[in-house]
Amino acid sequence: MKFKKTIVGLAMGLGLCVSLLTPAFADDETTLVVMIRGLDNPYHANYAAGAHALGERLGLPVSVLSSEGNSQKQFADLRAQIARTGGNMVVNIDPNEGPDVVPIAKILEDAGVYWVNWWNKPDEVSPSSYPHWVAHITFDAEQQGYYNAIELFKTFETPNEGSVIAVQGMLSNNAAIGRFKGLQKALAENPGVELLQWEAADWDTNRAYEVTKQLLAAHPDVDGIWTANDNMAIGAIAALKETSDAGAVKVSGTDGIPDAFDAIIDGTLSSTEFMDSRYQSQLGLTMALAAKNGDLDPSTTPAEHRAFMISGTQVNADNVETFVEEVFNTMPEYDLTDYYAQWVSAAE
Amino acid sequence: MTVQTTFGAQPVLKMIGIGKRFPGVSALRNIDFEVRPNEILGLLGENGAGKSVMTKIMIGIHQPDDGEIQLNGQATKLLGPVDAIKKGIGGVFQEGSLLPNLSVMENLFLCHERDFMQRGVISRRAMVQEARRLMATMKLDIDVTEPVSQFAPAAKQMIEIARVLWLAEQYGAQNPIVILDEPTTVLNDGERDTLFEILQELKQRMSIIFISHRLQEVLENCDRLHVLKDGDNVTQIPAAGMQVADIERLLVGSEFSGDRFRETDQHTPDGDVVFKVEDLGLRGAFEPLSFELRAGEIVSLVGLIGSGKEELCACIAGTKSHDTGTVWVDGVTPAKGSPQAAVRAGIGHVPVERREEGLALNMSVMDNMNHLVLDRLKTAGAIHRRKEIEHAHEWVAECLVKTPTIHAACSGLSGGNQQKIILSKWLSSNVKVLILDHPTRGIDIGAKDEVYRLIRKFSKAGIAMIIMCDTLEEDTGLANKMVVMSERKVVDVLDAAPEHKPTPTDLIKLIV
Amino acid sequence: MQALHSSLRWIRRSGVATQLISLALITTIFFIGTAGKSLTMSNIQVILSLTAIPAILAIGVHMTIVIGGIDLSLQGVVALCAVFTGTLMANKYTTYDVGLWIIPITIAVGGLAGLLTGLTHTKLRIPSFITTLGMSFVLYGVAVYINKSQIVSLQDDRIQNFIHAAPFGIANVVLIAVFVTTFVQFLQDRTPFGRHLYAIGGDEALAKQLGVNVDRVKTLAFTLAGCLYGIGALLLVTRMGSATSRAGLNLLFPTITAVVVGGVALTGGVGGAKNAFLGALILAVLNNGMVLMAVNPYAQTAVNGVVLIVAVALTIDRKKLGFIK
Known part of the structure; x- marks a missing residue:
């Protein structure tokens, strides 16, 4: 009896040791980790979906960490993930806030994890000073604002001659500032178009509706409405519908949300630029994975390939139906062999 | 009919x-x-x-x-x-x-x-x-x-x-x-x-x-x-x-049962004058008045509500600012209307609303007791934990505070024990004059006796006191001297040595 | 003279004097500043239709401020109601189609959320600030979970057409808001429940001692507030023709500002539905005027902050004159 007990005890002790030590052993398979800000919007939901599709294709486990707008949670989740995988992972990050990149870099560099960052980082921090930071990538916001403005101007009764009003996003936001710069560039190239007035609507559909309604009361004869994203474009369209000009006067957006494609089909939206977060997610993970496997050496990669801007998919009335069918409603197999296929320019 | x-x-x-x-x-x-x-x-x-x-x-x-x-x-x-x-x-x-x-x-x-x-x-x-x-x-x-x-x-x-x-x-x-x-x-x-x-x-x-x-x-x-x-x-x-x-x-009431106020312990002050008010006045509250206290002397202020005695004490304690005259404590004249200046000069105040003003109820017995003497408990600029504990133990014993430990919160103690903690807080500091506003309000007979004992003890040690009590007999019993106020004026100052205490009926005639 | 005197007296007593004066003042400023454009018939229509939904939401929040509490659950409740609308009305994601039954359903969902908040607050004795803040996150979480982050276009546009229609010269959405204001103000003036709201706001402990069923009245106030958020959410969603869990975001701050600007003291016991409505109207006039005058958008944000501070200062001043709690 006593002997039996000893055996059982030893077995249990051994089991405990094994289970305690397990996390310290490296997993055989590299985990694909994406860090996003929340799942309450299609953009980030697609980010996760892209990662899962890639994981399935490569047969690798996927982990989605959502910060819910909380930087501290973001750091804690990341540390826990490193502990769980023993550092055998690659990370693709949309950080909660730009300054968060510094502590994130510290955590990942200490663990020797390769990573790709999107959108936000402090200006003074650059990937070239970190051996494991493969690349920092953003969509070119100025390009988006420019493209959609040009498309909008084309829809005027007399193309490129007329007046517009603009609905801007959150004033302090980098994307909003970049897109507005694109609008300014388009205006400079088209002296026949005049910007009558612009107001901020903080990316919010309701707010955009209210602002547009008031702008239309002040300027009833505009030829087009430029907005800094599709959410606000939807609000502007709703306001236009009440003055029954929707369709005759078009709105431009950007981002590529489902309602925007419907609106292009309906003829109320002139164009949008789709930021394919599925591609974004897969591109970042693929690059980090390549670095980990030795197929991509960050130290020899030129600077313009370590911090750069890419373009999104431009959608207007000409291509909307095929785009929705072939790209938006299905998970495309992206060609990820050329990491720089969508490269527009080096990020400053 | x-x-x-x-x-x-x-x-x-x-x-x-x-x-x-x-x-x-x-x-x-x-x-x-x-x-x-x-x-x-x-x-x-x-x-x-x-x-x-x-x-x-x-x-x-x-x-x-x-x-x-x-x-x-x-x-x-x-x-x-x-x-x-x-x-x-x-x-x-x-x-x-x-x-x-x-x-x-x-x-x-x-x-x-x-x-x-x-x-x-x-x-x-x-x-x-x-x-x-x-x-x-x-x-x-x-x-x-x-x-x-x-x-x-x-x-x-x-x-x-x-x-x-x-x-x-x-x-x-x-x-x-x-x-x-x-x-x-x-x-x-x-x-x-x-x-x-x-x-x-x-x-x-x-x-x-x-x-x-x-x-x-x-x-x-x-x-x-x-x-x-x-x-x-x-x-x-x-x-x-x-x-x-x-x-x-x-x-x-008529029953003067024995020596309720420890009159046999009454100390007859013979030291120097340690406290004076001269022509102290506050418009609408009390007219200019003067009195002085020797070390260890107990003066009782008697008078109805509205006679001005509350405001007088408030001016001395610095919670109100007087219009005329000065307060003088052992060579110092504290700035008027400043409770901090009064405390620095050596004036202590035990308020009637002790649960609200006199004690930090959620803090421990020790913290309350040591509150005024923290400077003395420092070693090299930092409060010395052992000295702090020793000081608290000493005064818990001195004042017979009944508390489970010195770390217990004051909110859990009876009114009598709370009052003893407030008294010990002042007595352990360098207080020269202590104002006792209804010191036995709401505490039971036994605790009252201990408060009387403390008052006698510290009178002997040279602390002068200004008291306002719940009953005239308490005032009479405790005091060396009684200042009678009526209609915002001092109407009489009576000697209250143990052998010839004024009778309550004498006092009431003066008060009303 | 007599008539003037009694109407002045009515204005003083009504508790909206400051608001009417402010309204007259800013209307005049903008009338001059925009060379008359701010008072064209079409712009007045715009202002009123933009007042309607904020007013209904503000009346909801003010119910809870009058009893000396606060309701921060607004955004969560609106998100949940919006998502219910998007799920149950005809759309391309789900097979449900409840038609106009959506109206009682959204109001009931909002009411139930408010009831839950009220019971949590009164039975568990958790301050309303914390209860409603927590509830906001819980409900928003549920909304996101159901909605799966889609923007749901509504295929049934009957309500949308109705609220925009203007058979009486004013959009129906404005008439709905006026009806809600009148109804709640009537409740407050002419029913025991309404009077007890103010008793609790004046001194909760005393009201309880005098026999007011404090817990029941408070729970009811939160429930009613929830119903109003439900109405507001339904109008927000149908106005836009699409529903999403994000419908409630960014509503809390302007709504509380409207309540305060309307003269409802944050300490409770003062101000009624008409105050909340006026507050929403003042903010709408202000924002509209700034757009018409093309005030720099950077400056507009600052102006809104100043308005809130001034409004609080004014209600505090009023309290000094009137009653001190």
Whole structure:
């Protein structure tokens, strides 16, 4: 009896040791980790979906960490993930806030994890000073604002001659500032178009509706409405519908949300630029994975390939139906062999 | 006539053998009390005699620990203010119970709006009519749709009385009882006369329990008196034929049982003058006055509320700023109107509201005791933990504080022990003069004795004290010297050496 | 003279004097500043239709401020109601189609959320600030979970057409808001429940002692507030023709600002539905005027902050004159 007990005890002790030590052993398979800000919007939901599709294709486990707008949670989740995988992972990050990149870099560099960052980082921090930071990538916001403005101007009764009003996003936001710069560039190239007035609507559909309604009361004869994203474009369209000009006067957006494609089909939206977060997610993970496997050496990669801007998919009335069918409603197999296929320019 | 009619009648409210205890204090002991129909009953007693506990039992806020309450001969329980009013007992208290943001009529009929509903909604017209009728019975000509906050205290009192009567009427109480707690303190003479006029009328259909410190008005307007002292019955007597002096004797009591105030320990000061006020005055509160204290001397300030003694102490302690004159403590004149300057000069203050002002209740015994002497407990600039503990232990023993540990929170201790902690806090600091504002208020007999012992002890050690006590006998017993104030002036300064203490009756003559 | 005197008296008593004066003042400023454009019929229509939904939401929040509490659950409740609308009305993601039954359903969902908040607050004795803040996150979480982050276009546009229609010269959505204001103000003036709200706001402990069923009245106030958020959410969603869990975001701050600007003291006991409506109207006039005058958008944000501070200062001043709690 006593002997039996000893055996059982030893077995249990051994089991405990094994289970305690397990996390310290490296997993055989590299985990694909994406860090996003929340799942309450299609953009980030697609980010996760892209990662899962890639994981399935490569047969690798996927982990989605959502910060819910909380930087501290973001750091804690990341540390826990490193502990769980023993550092055998690659990370693709949309950080909660730009300054968060510094502590994130510290955590990942200490663990020797390769990573790709999107959108936000402090200006003074650059990937070239970190051996494991493969690349920092953003969509070119100025390009988006420019493209959609040009498309909008084309829809005027007399193309490129007329007046517009603009609905801007959150004033302090980098994307909003970049897109507005694109609008300014388009205006400079088209002296026949005049910007009558612009107001901020903080990316919010309701707010955009209210602002547009008031702008239309002040300027009833505009030829087009430029907005800094599709959410606000939807609000502007709703306001236009009440003055029954929707369709005759078009709105431009950007981002590529489902309602925007419907609106292009309906003829109320002139164009949008789709930021394919599925591609974004897969591109970042693929690059980090390549670095980990030795197929991509960050130290020899030129600077313009370590911090750069890419373009999104431009959608207007000409291509909307095929785009929705072939790209938006299905998970495309992206060609990820050329990491720089969508490269527009080096990020400053 | 009135007296005779009320005397034979069956009591409306009868309270038999009522007792009530609070942690550390026995507030009421074996009280027998009755209210008869159509009478104004004066309820008398000094502060702390148990009047407020009695009234709170009558409106159901407190439940008695012993005894029985009978209404119209039936034993009953009063479960709360709403239940009490249903049974015909309501009160009008000093703090007021009107909602300031509601109109007069909304206050009158709060929770009885249904009586004014027509077709599912409140009829404002019906409400206004009924409210005007009630105000007319109170001889009050006011706009009943104005918020209550617009009105003077006198009107508010009338509104409250009207509400009690109306409610009692709604519940069909035969002879309602209204408790009026110090109603006249906020009234001017004209308003006071009106109040009594109305009370005499209202008496025809109700009984009134009248509480007041102004003995003259009590005698003039009450049919019968009930006197309480230290939570005991003293007597109940008809008011007719009584003189103010008789009542005073009842209030003060006659039993000088042994050496209650440790007079044999009384120290006769012979040291230097350590404290002086010279021509100290505050307009509207007290006129310029001077007195001085030797080391270890105890002076008692006696006088009615409004005599100016409270404000005098406040000026000395720095919580109020005086207009004229100076305070002088052992060579220092602290800046006026600054409690910090007063403390630095060596003036300590033990306030009457000790739970609010004197103690940090959520902090430990040790933290409270060491509060003023932290500088002395430092080693190399930081507070030394061991010194802190030693200091606290020393003073817990010195003052016989009963606490489980020095780390216990003060909120859990009895009033007597809290008071001892406050005293020890001051006594352990370098205090030269200590103001004791009602040092034994709300603490029981045993703890009182220990407070007296501490006072004697520190008097011997040379700390001068200014005291204001709950009773005249306490003042007389403790003091070396008594400063009598009346109508904002010092009217006399009496010597109170152990052998020839002034008698309470001497003092009352000076005070009133 | 007599008539003037009594109407002045009415204005003083009504508790909206400051608001009417402010409204007259800013209307005049903008009338001059925009060379008359701000008072064209079409712009007045715009202002009123933009007042309607904020006013209904502000009336909801003000119910809870009048009793001396606060309701921060607004955004969560609106998100949940919006998501219910998007799920149950005809759309391309789900097979449900409840038609106009959506109206009682959204109001009931909002009411139930409010009831839950009220019961949590009163039964568990958790301060309303914390209860409602927590509830906001819980409900928003549920909304996101159901909605799966889609923007749901509504295929049934009957309500949308109705609220934009203007058979009486004013959009129906404005008439709905006026009806809600009148109804709640009537409740407050002419029912025991309404009067008890103010008793609790004046002094909760005293009200309880005087026999007011404090817990029941408070719970009811939160429930009613929830119902109003439900109405507001339904209008927000149908106005846009699409529903999403993000419908409630960014509503809390402007709504509380409207309540305060309307003269409802944050300490409770003062101000009614008409105050909340006026507050929403003042903010709408202000924002509209700034757009018409093309005030720099950077400056507009600052102006809104200043307005809130001034409004609080004014209500505090009023309290000093009137009643001190």
